[in-house]
Structures are given as C-alpha cells and as structure tokens.
Amino acid sequence: MLYNYYPGCTLSTKAKALDQAARACAAKLGFPLVELPEWQCCGAVYPLAPDAIAERLGAARALISARDKGGVLVTLCSACHHVLKRVNDDLARDEEIRNKVNAYLEVKEPYQGETKVLHFLEVLRDQVGFAKLAQLVTHPLTGRKIGAYYGCMLLRPSKVLAFDDPENPQLLENFLQALGATPVRYGMRNECCTGYMAVTNPGLCKQMVGEILRSARDEEAQALITACPLCRYNLVANAAPEQKVPVYYFTELLAQALGLQTEAAPVQAGGEG
Amino acid sequence: MVDKVQEQVEALRRLAHTPLQDCIQCGRCSAGCPVAFKMDLLPHRVVWELAQGNLETLLKATAPWQCVSCFACQNRCPRGVSPAAVMEALRLTAIRQQGANKYDAAQLEHFDPELPQQALVAVFRKFNK
Amino acid sequence: MQKIGVFVCWCGSNIATTVDVAQVVAAVKTIPNVAFAADYKYMCSEGGQELIHKAVQDYQLDRIVVCSCSPRMHEATFRNCAEQVGINPYLVEIANIREQCSWIIKDRAQATAKAIQLAKAAIAKVRFNTPLTPGESKVVKRALVIGGGIAGIQAALDIAEAGYKVDIVERQPAIGGRMAQLDKTFPTLDCSACILTPKMMDAANHPNIKLYTYSEVEAVSGFVGNFEVKIRQKARSVDAKRCTGCGICTEKCPSRKTSSEFELGLKTRGAIYIPFSQALPKVPVIDREHCLKFQTGKCGICSKVCPAECIDYTQQDEIITEHYGAIVAATGFDLLPLDKFGEYGYQDSPDVITSLEFERLTNATGPTEGHLVCPSTGKEPKSVIIVSCVGSRDTSGRGKTYCSKICCMYNAKQAMYIREKYPQIDVTVFYIDVRTPGKAFDEFYRRAVEEFNVHYIKGQVGKVLKDARGGLTVFASDLLSDKHLMLHADMVILATAVKPAAGARKLATMLTASMDNDDFFTEAHPKLRPVESPTAGIFLAGMCQGPKDIPETVSQAGAAAVKVVGLLAKDKLRTNPCVAHCQENICSGCLACEKVCPYGAITAETKTVINLAGVKEQRTVAVVNQTLCQGCGACTVACPAAAMDLKGFSNQEILAEVDALC
Incomplete structure (x- = not known):
C-alpha cells in the first residue's frame, strides 16, 4: 500500500520535529510516507458554511491527488486531519458541494470522497497494531508518567472523524502504554486549548491552558504529548510559569522508544519533574 | 422592512445549515462550552434566537468572536444541532460585508515568531475575508 | 349463478x-x-x-x-x-x-x-371463495410469566388468585427484580422492601404459583392456548430442597472479589452467594466462573461447612418442558450503559453514580447500611448534584430518543430523601423539563422545592471533572439566568435512561412477538389493546413494553392477568380455518415446505395418490397438521410445484384479484 503523506503548512516550518520523527518512524515501522507532490494548505479551519466552496479546494486537491495514487492519505497535524476528513465527508455526502468542487477543478473522473484519510495514529493502531509496536520498542519509556492531550480537532465531530470515543478517548493512552510509559488520564484531555485565540485573545487562551495543565498535574502527569503544533505551542507558550510541563509531539517519543535520532523540537520548556 | 429582516434571517439559516427546530433548549451546549463564561449570548441562546428570527439580538452579539469552533457543543448535543455552525454563520455574515475584517494584519508584527502557521491561517479564515 | x-x-x-x-x-x-x-x-x-x-x-x-x-x-x-x-x-x-x-x-x-x-x-x-368452518383447539389451563420483578409477581398473583396455575421464570437466583433494589418509592415514600417483600412471599407460597429461579426460557413453540416452552434451570450447585438458607457457606467462601450484581458493583460478594438479604428463594448459588473449586479443583469449603450437606458440585442444568395456554412477558429494564457519555466522569470518579446506585447507597441493607457517603472517601458529601435526562431524549444516536418517564419523580424523591435525612447537604437538580403527570406527582415535586429547599436549575451539565481537592467540578448552564456555571460537588447522580432488559429481543423472537426499534415489546393497539402483544396468547406487563413507574406497572400487570384469565377460562378456542393444505396429486414430496414452516405443522407421509397422469402410485407427500398450522403462507411460496395452497387465500383467489387489477 502506498502511504501518501500530507504534511501541511506547519509541519514544513515550525513543527519539523513532528514531521521528521514521523517519517523516520514510519519507515522503520514498514509504512514509509511518500509526500504528496504540490500539496496546498488545507486552510487550517474547516469551512462550516455550505457555500464556502473555494475554502474547500486546497483539501479537495489533496484528496483527489491521493485518490489517483492508490487512495490513501496519511496526515499528522490535528487541524489537517480535521479539515481533510470533513471536506472528504462533504464530497462523499453533499451533492451540491461535490458538483461545485468537481466543476471548478475540472476533474476528469468526478471525485466522490473515495480517498481514505488516516491519521498517523490510526495507522499505528489499525495497521501496525499496538501489540506489535510494543515488541518493536527498543528504548522503552519505563517509569515516565505522561498525559495525552487530544484537544478538539482529533476527536470532534466524532461522527465524521471516527477517530476515537470523543468523550473517553483511549488511543494515545494505548500508544503510550505500547512505548512502555505510564499513561495519565485526566479530565481536560479532550477540551480545546482555544487554538487560534492565541492570536486574537491571548488572555482567554492562557486561562484555558491553565485549566488543562491543572487537570493534568492533578493526576500527576510529568509531561504531555500532542499531535497538534498549535496545541503544543499553546500548552508551552501560554502556560503560567508555575504550571509548565514538557510537551512533546507523540512522534518524538515514538522515535525515542524506537531508538531513532531526530532533530530536537524548537519549543522546549523545563525537564520532566 | 420586515421582508428584508426575514430575508436576512433565512440567509443566516441557510449558512448555518443545522436543524434549529430540533433543539429542545436543554443547555448542554452552553454547559460544556470552554469559552461560555466570556460570551454575551450563550450557544443555546444563539440557536434559539436564530430559530425565533431575532436578527437584531444575533447581529449585536460578540459571542461568535469568542467561539473557537472546538465542536464540543455539536458533539454533545443530544438532538444533532450545531451551535458552532450558527456561530460560523454569524461570523461570515459580518465579515462578508465590504471592509468588515475583524483582524488587522499589521498587528502580526508584534507576535511571537514561534507561533505556528496554522494559527495565522486560522485567524485569517475566521476573522477576515 | x-x-x-x-x-x-x-x-x-x-x-x-x-x-x-x-x-x-x-x-x-x-x-x-x-x-x-x-x-x-x-x-x-x-x-x-x-x-x-x-x-x-x-x-x-x-x-x-x-x-x-x-x-x-x-x-x-x-x-x-x-x-x-x-x-x-x-x-x-x-x-x-x-x-x-x-x-x-x-x-x-x-x-x-x-x-x-x-x-x-x-x-x-x-367469486372463488369457498365456505370455511373454523376448527377448535383446547386451552391448557396454565400460564407462564417471564420475569420475576414486580410486574411478573403481580401478574402471577392475580392469575393464581383467579384459580389458575401459573409459573414464573426468573433468570436471577431470586425474584424481586429492580424494585428489590430500590430504597423508597414515590409518591408516598413507602419503603420498597416493606411493600414488595410480602408480595414476594405470597408468590413463593401460593399453591398455584411455581417459581423457576436462576432459569431462562430456552425455546417456545406452539400457539395460543397451547404453547410448549423449554425452560433451562441453571445449576445452582446447591440442592434447593435440602438447603435451609442458613448462609454459613456464603460467609465462609474464601473468594470475595466478585462484584455483586445486586449491589451494582458497590460491594463484593463470595463465589457462593445469596443476592440480597430478603431473597426468595433464600437458597445460595455458586458462580462457577469465580469459584475456586470449579476453577482450580481446590477449596470445597462451602461443602465442608454446610450443615445440611446440600452443596453439589456435580449438579447439571436441567431442561423442563411445560405447556401453557398463555404467556406474560415481564422482563423489565436495564440502565443505558454510560460508556458513550465520558463527559460526565462516570468512568473516572467513583463519586459519579447512577440513580440506581444511589438507591443502594441509601438502602439500609446496602453496602453502606444506608449511610450516604462518597464512595471515594467514605465521607458524607456536602453537596450533591443530580443530572436529569442522561441518555434520554437523545436523537443524536448516543442515547435513547424517548423520555424515560420515571426520572423526574425519582430525582425529586432522592433529593428530598437527602435533604430530610441530611439537612446540611446542599442538593441541586439540573433539568430540561420537569415532567410529573400522575396522581399527586406534581405536588410531590413541588414539595422538594418548597419544603425541602432543593435547588432546581433549568439547564444541563456539560462536563464533570475530578478536582485536586478530591471533589468534582461541574460545568453547567442556568438557562433562566442565562449563565454558565462552574460548581463544586462531592457527588453527582446521573438520572440515566432506561432500556429494555438484555435478552428481550431474543425472547421476543422466540415468542414471535413484535418489538419497536428500541426493543420494547409492541402492544396490539396503543390505546385499545395496551397489554396484549399482536401475537395471540402473549401479554405484556411492565417496563418491557415501555418506560413506566411502579403504580403503572402494577396496573398493567393486573390488566394482563385479567386478559390471561379470560383466555384460560375458555375450554376451547376457535381456530383460524385459513390454513394450508397440500394438493397431493401435484406434490412431489420435496418437502421444501417442511423446512420453512415455523410451526412444525408439516410432516412427510407415504401415501397412495393419483398422480397428474391419473395413475395410482405410492409416494411421499407433505401433510399439513391443521391444528398446528397458523396460516402464515410461507409454505405456499416455498413450494416449487404450487401444491401448497392456503384456504381463504388460494392461488386461484389471489390470481383473480391480481388479474382484476391489471
């Protein structure tokens, strides 16, 4: 199977650590990622209005291109995952959107949502399997108490994304377990970090990040992992000094556990306490 | 005049594209909204006012600019209604007017260089046209 | 002409x-x-x-x-x-x-x-109709009640009192059902056990009632007036005839880690156990999955300590076959599992409980002997929040579309109960609507507000979080003041949606009784025949037909009993003459009909027949037992030669109808 890969804008710039570790791990785990040529930005937010056609085209181009190359599209960034899956769902279900997008892009063979969009974590869970992954771990993260931070874009709306139980997700905890770490469940792990409010309303963002970190620290998490560059940025840059914990991309810990060397992430904050 | 209001209400409903009449006003959306404490019109009210066609109340509200589109409201709604979609409809109705952009690009100069691209793209999608 | x-x-x-x-x-x-x-x-x-x-x-x-x-x-x-x-x-x-x-x-x-x-x-x-005469079938003067909760007990008592034999099949080791788990009952707040136990005793001791506990219906055949039912009596591993119910075995059992079904997991029990103190019959049962003797071969303590020598590790399941004229389904309800409602923290905090669990926590025979304490700390809560409509009125696919009907009343009951016994505890109820139609019901709810100072807030809870202080943070909305709330609580009670008991659909299939999309049994007519299934001879009582409280359940059970008695009072029933028959000269003896017949009404017989060529010959043909046949017509469409025909709906009659239309 060809694993077409959609890195998205942030992974090519500010979140190279997320990207590079992922490529190295995927190669090692037997699903090498092949970057989709000439991909465009997905738009970062899903255009909710049914008449927002132009805003769907970036994602649609990627989906069509992947359809023509075997039909699988893997992504890593939570926002890209969210937008790609939802636009794909629109193209499969909404006749008006489908017709307009196909007409605009002058697609020879009309696209109807055939591409299977997978988050990297879904490939790990469903195709590699966490039992198999655990066997491949050479440097287990034994003794490390790590909380998974899902945020919103991986999980919701669950009917379309079908990633995991939106209110009681398990995927990242099972992932951490496979790496030998001790997963820490905490109540705020599926609440929003306020995302782009970091730009327009930093006060609000700091407050919400404070709630998330308090919840994680109450359950004694020593570090957090996430799949989203913006979540990671907020949890680090908008954390109160007394609440700071290291926040890693999940692929960084995966690379570590598999014994792979990758470039360190740019935003760093303190050691695990 | 009345017709014009009705027309705008209908346009909003088309943009929101969610079954307003299915709402039973339980308030679960507002209860679980992470930014509800900042909102002048709570998510359940946004749905209610659009169902009632109270255009003035809706256009006055600043809540859409606090909404972060995290979809907690939509996912927890027991009736399959999306308050998030109504918020988006209100934002679009505002910014699709001439010169109604909500975010001044000049401000970006003062921002943290570490800020991920996705945040900037999102802001321009949500606040500007 | x-x-x-x-x-x-x-x-x-x-x-x-x-x-x-x-x-x-x-x-x-x-x-x-x-x-x-x-x-x-x-x-x-x-x-x-x-x-x-x-x-x-x-x-x-x-x-x-x-x-x-x-x-x-x-x-x-x-x-x-x-x-x-x-x-x-x-x-x-x-x-x-x-x-x-x-x-x-x-x-x-x-x-x-x-x-x-x-x-x-x-x-x-x-034009092609022929005169038909109904036959007669006998009525077996015995009824079966499936389910030994309050619905089943009441129906059985009423049938028995009218002078007919009735058997109760209950899959749990004791009768009593959900009502036995409740502490008090609305709207009069009588103690549930005080009013249920005498009825359980009456049922257990009535000469016309036979109890099959720890038993399940395995197969049903036959039809109204004469159903044949196979009942599996599961092996208790205890000789019920000799057991005195002394309970020494249950005290001495060294395996203590199994969570008690009756106590909803709030307490553990031994591998040999009596589900609750007033259980009837008061005979223990060995849960073989958790018994050391069955799992490792070692132990056998219960057998050593039993003064009546009634422990029998070799006991086998027994299949009992019995005939009944009528059957009452009274299979009751379960609560909707909360695994899809993670935001309420039920999986994360032991202090988030269902309303049914609360009943055990306030029951004098429950795990805390009736002291209301937080399961996490064992300490009395200072504040309790009750959430209505958890999983009810939900069309999103996560919950149930219907109103569970009983919650508004038990919310008021539980809130009042707390405020009466512990006036220092603050109680808040979040509601969408308060629905209290029923005699003295709205007055009951208003008493909670007016006399007991229970805070009723129109709004819902969005999320419950464990907080560092050991309590719970509750995010909610107050729709009348248009506010978002962040509250502290020590205990959260979830008024969880009801659903038909597990296995109801399997039973309905055996009974050929119809069900709705939610697996509630459907009634023959929602207004005029509310206690009868459309399948003749099957009657309905209690929650298996739809959400209802105890007063309604008892009324329905009584009504179902009257219908059963009305049926059993007849000596013979007129049978439907529109049954199948085989045109033997056409029948090839392939017996495709026998395979599709759901009533076992078709058999093969070797007969002398005159074939289509007019020649006598000896061969196998299908024969329809006219008493067993219910006229469903499955055989007529399965027959490749069109030899099977249904009286009143013959091929000729149907084709004439079709011809007239085309």
Missing part, C-alpha cells in the same frame, strides 16, 4: 370526502354477478348491517363485498353480520378503501378510480 352484494361505506367523511361513493356503486353495478350495490354513511353501524341483511334477503345474495376500512378494523363485524343471515363468514371480502385509498390520496378523481379498482379486485376474489 352467484349473486354478489357490494356495500360501499362512507365512513362518515373519512371515505366520502375523497371517494365519490355513488360513482363506486354505479361502477360495480355493471360487473357480472353483482346483484346489488349500495352506499351508506356507516356500514358498521346497526343501520348499515340491517341494510346488508335486507339486501341479502331481498336479492338472495350469496357473497358479500364491503368497501370500507381495513379488515383489521371490521372484518370480524361483517363476517358476523353475514353469518346472521346464513352466509358463510368466509364468503365476505373487504376492499380497504380507507387506509389504502381515501386517507392517502388527496385527489378525488384519483381516489375514486382506485376505490373502484380495489372493489373490482375484491369482487374477483370473492
């Missing part, structure tokens, strides 16, 4: 508004053999029936077609009407020009044309 009378009903305005009845009469009059046709405002009324009688006499009619409502409504009426003037009831045909015509077509010309078509088809069929 046949003389057919056609009677077109207006059904007041129901038919006549959209169908031009005069035109229908005029059209059918031109059809050969139609000797008389007329319309009338209400054909089912006395006047309408007199009109039919008079026409039969005046025109010597021998067959009747009534164009009216659905045969489900008035076929029996017109068959009786015909019989009174000497026409065999099976020479009556109904053309349904109401449900299948006037109610669904708006255009008058179209509706009239369709009514004429339907009338023509019925006339075509009635």
Whole structure:
C-alpha cells in the first residue's frame, strides 16, 4: 500500500520535529510516507458554511491527488486531519458541494470522497497494531508518567472523524502504554486549548491552558504529548510559569522508544519533574 | 422592512445549515462550552434566537468572536444541532460585508515568531475575508 | 349463478370526502354477478348491517363485498353480520378503501378510480371463495410469566388468585427484580422492601404459583392456548430442597472479589452467594466462573461447612418442558450503559453514580447500611448534584430518543430523601423539563422545592471533572439566568435512561412477538389493546413494553392477568380455518415446505395418490397438521410445484384479484 503523506503548512516550518520523527518512524515501522507532490494548505479551519466552496479546494486537491495514487492519505497535524476528513465527508455526502468542487477543478473522473484519510495514529493502531509496536520498542519509556492531550480537532465531530470515543478517548493512552510509559488520564484531555485565540485573545487562551495543565498535574502527569503544533505551542507558550510541563509531539517519543535520532523540537520548556 | 429582516434571517439559516427546530433548549451546549463564561449570548441562546428570527439580538452579539469552533457543543448535543455552525454563520455574515475584517494584519508584527502557521491561517479564515 | 352484494361505506367523511361513493356503486353495478350495490354513511353501524341483511334477503345474495376500512378494523363485524343471515363468514371480502385509498390520496378523481379498482379486485376474489368452518383447539389451563420483578409477581398473583396455575421464570437466583433494589418509592415514600417483600412471599407460597429461579426460557413453540416452552434451570450447585438458607457457606467462601450484581458493583460478594438479604428463594448459588473449586479443583469449603450437606458440585442444568395456554412477558429494564457519555466522569470518579446506585447507597441493607457517603472517601458529601435526562431524549444516536418517564419523580424523591435525612447537604437538580403527570406527582415535586429547599436549575451539565481537592467540578448552564456555571460537588447522580432488559429481543423472537426499534415489546393497539402483544396468547406487563413507574406497572400487570384469565377460562378456542393444505396429486414430496414452516405443522407421509397422469402410485407427500398450522403462507411460496395452497387465500383467489387489477 502506498502511504501518501500530507504534511501541511506547519509541519514544513515550525513543527519539523513532528514531521521528521514521523517519517523516520514510519519507515522503520514498514509504512514509509511518500509526500504528496504540490500539496496546498488545507486552510487550517474547516469551512462550516455550505457555500464556502473555494475554502474547500486546497483539501479537495489533496484528496483527489491521493485518490489517483492508490487512495490513501496519511496526515499528522490535528487541524489537517480535521479539515481533510470533513471536506472528504462533504464530497462523499453533499451533492451540491461535490458538483461545485468537481466543476471548478475540472476533474476528469468526478471525485466522490473515495480517498481514505488516516491519521498517523490510526495507522499505528489499525495497521501496525499496538501489540506489535510494543515488541518493536527498543528504548522503552519505563517509569515516565505522561498525559495525552487530544484537544478538539482529533476527536470532534466524532461522527465524521471516527477517530476515537470523543468523550473517553483511549488511543494515545494505548500508544503510550505500547512505548512502555505510564499513561495519565485526566479530565481536560479532550477540551480545546482555544487554538487560534492565541492570536486574537491571548488572555482567554492562557486561562484555558491553565485549566488543562491543572487537570493534568492533578493526576500527576510529568509531561504531555500532542499531535497538534498549535496545541503544543499553546500548552508551552501560554502556560503560567508555575504550571509548565514538557510537551512533546507523540512522534518524538515514538522515535525515542524506537531508538531513532531526530532533530530536537524548537519549543522546549523545563525537564520532566 | 420586515421582508428584508426575514430575508436576512433565512440567509443566516441557510449558512448555518443545522436543524434549529430540533433543539429542545436543554443547555448542554452552553454547559460544556470552554469559552461560555466570556460570551454575551450563550450557544443555546444563539440557536434559539436564530430559530425565533431575532436578527437584531444575533447581529449585536460578540459571542461568535469568542467561539473557537472546538465542536464540543455539536458533539454533545443530544438532538444533532450545531451551535458552532450558527456561530460560523454569524461570523461570515459580518465579515462578508465590504471592509468588515475583524483582524488587522499589521498587528502580526508584534507576535511571537514561534507561533505556528496554522494559527495565522486560522485567524485569517475566521476573522477576515 | 352467484349473486354478489357490494356495500360501499362512507365512513362518515373519512371515505366520502375523497371517494365519490355513488360513482363506486354505479361502477360495480355493471360487473357480472353483482346483484346489488349500495352506499351508506356507516356500514358498521346497526343501520348499515340491517341494510346488508335486507339486501341479502331481498336479492338472495350469496357473497358479500364491503368497501370500507381495513379488515383489521371490521372484518370480524361483517363476517358476523353475514353469518346472521346464513352466509358463510368466509364468503365476505373487504376492499380497504380507507387506509389504502381515501386517507392517502388527496385527489378525488384519483381516489375514486382506485376505490373502484380495489372493489373490482375484491369482487374477483370473492367469486372463488369457498365456505370455511373454523376448527377448535383446547386451552391448557396454565400460564407462564417471564420475569420475576414486580410486574411478573403481580401478574402471577392475580392469575393464581383467579384459580389458575401459573409459573414464573426468573433468570436471577431470586425474584424481586429492580424494585428489590430500590430504597423508597414515590409518591408516598413507602419503603420498597416493606411493600414488595410480602408480595414476594405470597408468590413463593401460593399453591398455584411455581417459581423457576436462576432459569431462562430456552425455546417456545406452539400457539395460543397451547404453547410448549423449554425452560433451562441453571445449576445452582446447591440442592434447593435440602438447603435451609442458613448462609454459613456464603460467609465462609474464601473468594470475595466478585462484584455483586445486586449491589451494582458497590460491594463484593463470595463465589457462593445469596443476592440480597430478603431473597426468595433464600437458597445460595455458586458462580462457577469465580469459584475456586470449579476453577482450580481446590477449596470445597462451602461443602465442608454446610450443615445440611446440600452443596453439589456435580449438579447439571436441567431442561423442563411445560405447556401453557398463555404467556406474560415481564422482563423489565436495564440502565443505558454510560460508556458513550465520558463527559460526565462516570468512568473516572467513583463519586459519579447512577440513580440506581444511589438507591443502594441509601438502602439500609446496602453496602453502606444506608449511610450516604462518597464512595471515594467514605465521607458524607456536602453537596450533591443530580443530572436529569442522561441518555434520554437523545436523537443524536448516543442515547435513547424517548423520555424515560420515571426520572423526574425519582430525582425529586432522592433529593428530598437527602435533604430530610441530611439537612446540611446542599442538593441541586439540573433539568430540561420537569415532567410529573400522575396522581399527586406534581405536588410531590413541588414539595422538594418548597419544603425541602432543593435547588432546581433549568439547564444541563456539560462536563464533570475530578478536582485536586478530591471533589468534582461541574460545568453547567442556568438557562433562566442565562449563565454558565462552574460548581463544586462531592457527588453527582446521573438520572440515566432506561432500556429494555438484555435478552428481550431474543425472547421476543422466540415468542414471535413484535418489538419497536428500541426493543420494547409492541402492544396490539396503543390505546385499545395496551397489554396484549399482536401475537395471540402473549401479554405484556411492565417496563418491557415501555418506560413506566411502579403504580403503572402494577396496573398493567393486573390488566394482563385479567386478559390471561379470560383466555384460560375458555375450554376451547376457535381456530383460524385459513390454513394450508397440500394438493397431493401435484406434490412431489420435496418437502421444501417442511423446512420453512415455523410451526412444525408439516410432516412427510407415504401415501397412495393419483398422480397428474391419473395413475395410482405410492409416494411421499407433505401433510399439513391443521391444528398446528397458523396460516402464515410461507409454505405456499416455498413450494416449487404450487401444491401448497392456503384456504381463504388460494392461488386461484389471489390470481383473480391480481388479474382484476391489471
């Protein structure tokens, strides 16, 4: 199977650590990622209005291109995952959107949502399997108490994304377990970090990040992992000094556990306490 | 005049594209909204006012600019209604007017260089046209 | 020559508004053999029936077609009407020009044309109808009640009191059901055990009632008046006849880690256990999955300590076959599992509980002996939040679309209970609507607010978080003050949606009783036949038919019992003569019919038959037992040679109908 890969804008710039570790791990785990040529930005937010056609085209181009190359599209960034899956769902279900997008892009063979969009974590869970992954771990993260931070874009709306139980997700905890770490469940792990409010309303963002970190620290998490560059940025840059914990991309810990060397992430904050 | 209001209400409903009449006003959306404490019109009210066609109340509200589109409201709604979609409809109705952009690009100069691209793209999608 | 009378009903305005009845009469009059046709405002009324009688006499009619409502409504009426003037009831045909015509077509010309078509088809069929005579079948004077909760117990007691034998099958080791788990009952706040235990005793001791506990219905065959039921009595590993119920075995059992089903996991029990203190029968059962003796071969302590020597590790399940004239389904309810509602923190905090768990926590026989404490700390809570409608009124696919009906009342009950016993505890109820229709119900709810100072907030809870102080943070909305709330609570009670008990669908399939999409048994008519299943001989009581409280359940159980008694009081039932028969000269003996017959009514027999060539020969043919056959017609479509035919719906009759339409 060809694993077409959609890195998205942030992974090519500010979140190279997320990207590079992922490529190295995927190669090692037997699903090498092949970057989709000439991909465009997905738009970062899903255009909710049914008449927002132009805003769907970036994602649609990627989906069509992947359809023509075997039909699988893997992504890593939570926002890209969210937008790609939802636009794909629109193209499969909404006749008006489908017709307009196909007409605009002058697609020879009309696209109807055939591409299977997978988050990297879904490939790990469903195709590699966490039992198999655990066997491949050479440097287990034994003794490390790590909380998974899902945020919103991986999980919701669950009917379309079908990633995991939106209110009681398990995927990242099972992932951490496979790496030998001790997963820490905490109540705020599926609440929003306020995302782009970091730009327009930093006060609000700091407050919400404070709630998330308090919840994680109450359950004694020593570090957090996430799949989203913006979540990671907020949890680090908008954390109160007394609440700071290291926040890693999940692929960084995966690379570590598999014994792979990758470039360190740019935003760093303190050691695990 | 009345017709014009009705027309705008209908346009909003088309943009929101969610079954307003299915709402039973339980308030679960507002209860679980992470930014509800900042909102002048709570998510359940946004749905209610659009169902009632109270255009003035809706256009006055600043809540859409606090909404972060995290979809907690939509996912927890027991009736399959999306308050998030109504918020988006209100934002679009505002910014699709001439010169109604909500975010001044000049401000970006003062921002943290570490800020991920996705945040900037999102802001321009949500606040500007 | 046949003389057919056609009677077109207006059904007041129901038919006549959209169908031009005069035109229908005029059209059918031109059809050969139609000797008389007329319309009338209400054909089912006395006047309408007199009109039919008079026409039969005046025109010597021998067959009747009534164009009216659905045969489900008035076929029996017109068959009786015909019989009174000497026409065999099976020479009556109904053309349904109401449900299948006037109610669904708006255009008058179209509706009239369709009514004429339907009338023509019925006339075509009635020409080939043959007189039929119903047979008789005996009624077994014994009833079966499936489920030993309050519904089943009440139904069984009422049937037994009327003088009939009745068996109760209960899959748990003891009768009592959900009501046995409750602390107090609304609206009068009597102690649940105080009013239930005497009924359990009455049922256990009644000479007409036999209890099969720790038993399940395994198979059902037969039909109204004579069902054959196989009951699996699971091995208790205890000789129930010798056991005195002393309970020493349950105290000495070294395996103590199994969570108690009766205590909803709030307490553990031994591998040999009696589910609760007032259990009936008071006979323990060994849970073999958790018993050391069964799992490792070692132990056997219960057997050593039993003074009556009644522990029997070799006991086997027993299959009992019994015959019943009628069956009552009273299988009760479960709570909706909360695994899809992670935001309420039920999986994360032991202090988030369901309302049923709360009943155990306040029950004097429960895990805390009735002291209300937080399961996490063992300390009394300072504040309690009750959340209504958890999983009810939910069309999103996560929960149930219906209102669970009992929650508003038990929320008020539980809130009042806390405030009365612990006035220092603050109680808040979040609600969407407070629904309290019922005698003294709204007054009961208002008492919670007015006398007991329970805070009722219109709004819902969005998220419950464990907080560092050991309590719970509750995010909620107050819709009347238009506020978002962040509250602290020590305990959260979730008023969780009810759903039919597990296994209800499997049972319904065995009973050939119909169910709705939520797996509630459906009633024969929602208003006029609320305690009967559409399947003859099957009756319904309690939650298995829909959400209901104890007063309603008891009423329904009593009503179901009356229906059962009415059936058992008959010595014989008239059987439906519209059954299958085999045209032996065509039958090839392939027995495809035998395989599809759900009633086991078809057998193979070797007979001397005259084949199609007119030659006598000896061969295997299918034979229909006319008493067992229920006339479903499955065999007639399975038969490759069309040798199987259904009386009253013969191939010839059906084809004539089709021909008239095409």
